[in-house]
Amino acid sequence: MNAVDDKTIVREYFNSTGFDRWKRIYGDGQVNKVQLDIRQGHQQTVDRVIDWLKADGNLQGLSICDAGCGVGSLSIPLAQAGAIVYGSDISQKMVHEAYQRASAVLTPNNHVNFAAQDLESLSGRYHTVICLDVLIHYPQEKAADMISHLASMAEDRLILSFAPKTLALSVLKKIGELFPGPSKTTRAYQHREADIVRILEQNGFTIGRQTMTSTRFYYSRLLEAIRR
Numbered sequence: 001m002n003a004v005d006d007k008t009i010v011r012e013y014f015n016s017t018g019f020d021r022w023k024r025i026y027g028d029g030q031v032n033k034v035q036l037d038i039r040q041g042h043q044q045t046v047d048r049v050i051d052w053l054k055a056d057g058n059l060q061g062l063s064i065c066d067a068g069c070g071v072g073s074l075s076i077p078l079a080q081a082g083a084i085v086y087g088s089d090i091s092q093k094m095v096h097e098a099y100q101r102a103s104a105v106l107t108p109n110n111h112v113n114f115a116a117q118d119l120e121s122l123s124g125r126y127h128t129v130i131c132l133d134v135l136i137h138y139p140q141e142k143a144a145d146m147i148s149h150l151a152s153m154a155e156d157r158l159i160l161s162f163a164p165k166t167l168a169l170s171v172l173k174k175i176g177e178l179f180p181g182p183s184k185t186t187r188a189y190q191h192r193e194a195d196i197v198r199i200l201e202q203n204g205f206t207i208g209r210q211t212m213t214s215t216r217f218y219y220s221r222l223l224e225a226i227r228r
């Protein structure tokens with residue numbers, strides 16, 4: 001499968017069954033145990049990013065690009081904390097949901113804009129560019145291009161999360177692939193941390209804070225890359 005196919009499939013998925021599934025996971029209604037585990041793991045990743053940014057003490061007025069923003073799980077609290085946020089997503093439906101969720105809780109003093117746009121076509125410069133749990137949908141070569149593009153928009157910092165390629169996770173994934181069923185979604189790609197770090201360094205960044213969130217069904221490595 002080539003990268004163009006991956007992108008088309010991902011877009012269609014997040015505008016159909018994927019939208020329904022992830023809207024529930026990224027919500028507060030009732031979900032099954034696996035989805036609850038993923039919801040809690042993802043929330044830990046989001047909370048960690050917010051903690052890092054708040055700890056810096058300059059969130060007020062900071063320009064942030066949230067690429068692949070989903071339903072706004074990160075964009076909305078960042079706007080509430082005073083950042084000027086531009087959230088975008090390849091899925092029209094995800095963006096519409098993000099807009100509705102933002103409208104329900106934000107005030108005119110908060111600054112967030114949402115647009116349906118794939119991250120490869122984004123432009124502009126932001127103090128911080130963030131891309132959480134998106135690279136999992138793309139193979140290494142495509143992910144490298146995406147990271148380089150995001151890096152070109154980041155004046156100071158790029159924060160990324162990805163599913164790390166480790167032996168244990170590769171075995172788990174193989175087992176999952178033996179049992180294809182209705183819950184099967186898009187293909188999930190893991191990435192070698194060394195590859196991601198190399199791409200970031202080639203783009204002029206150095207690794208800052210880092211963490212790993214692992215629950216039973218959610219694995220996400222979070223890296224902060226700072227422009228040298």
Ligand code: SAM
Nearest residue numbers: 014068069070073089090091118119132133134
């Ligand atoms: N970043 C959000 C979060 O952490 O709450 C959403 C994560 S969700 C697993 C992945 C999101 O990436 C989906 O909303 C999907 O539509 C979006 N996405 C996938 N490929 C994309 C691309 N090429 N450009 C922009 N968004 C993309």
